[in-house]
Amino acid sequence: MKFIHLTDIHVTDPGATLFGQSPNLTLERCIDDIGRAHSDADLCVITGDLTHNGTGSEYMAARGILDRLGPRKLMLIGNHDQRGPALDHLSELVADNNGFLQQAIQTEAGVFVLMDTKTEGTNAGSYCPARQDWLAQILQEHHDQPVWLFMHHPPFDTGLPAMDQIAMAPQDADAIARLAIEHGDARHLFFGHFHRPMSGTWKGIPFSSHRSMMIQCALDFEKAGEVSGIFEEPQYAVVTINQNMTRIHYHDFDSSAARLSMGEPEH
């Protein structure tokens, strides 16, 4: 199967800009590019920060733009989102018994687990015992097939001090790791929040993320406090899963880099 990973689309009110740019227009160009090159994708998963301010009007704008996206859409919320307005306007979101916007979706590659790591009142992430109980139940129900984890906040240190100040609470991250390891077949963790490409493994679980539709996070291993931004190109990821591998390509769809023929490859 093939799906598109989008993250941190930060939709604003129509006509509004952030740092001099329009995330809405960037998202529209992204959707155009996906439509041209990946109309065969089975799904598109958006890992949070669906809007910038979490208002009803922003979710209405997001609805209008995302309706142009061809593949079936799966989504979860980030620290910039607000559960109430998001639920009112985006029918893809579902609340669990405790009001957290998380759900499990059966796909041909296994179960996609869409998690809610938002914490009210802070940009940092959390995954409280109520959410952990939900995850434990989902993983138990699907003990016999692969699971794929999707969440906004990375559950580990990224190495960038400014971002790690708004990461997930360590004890909650440990709980997620314990449950995923107990399950025994967590294939990959896709996250957002970081606004830059990153991949690796965490406690044996491969992970990845990439750039947003908004300003990006600069690679700064020194600076704490204020997050350093940088005007790097936005990206989406093309994920292909088959029995033998998970393959992820990153595409700078807005790049003006010229293409050229490099000639026939020499064998």
Ligand SMILES: [Fe+2]
């Ligand atoms: Fe974001």
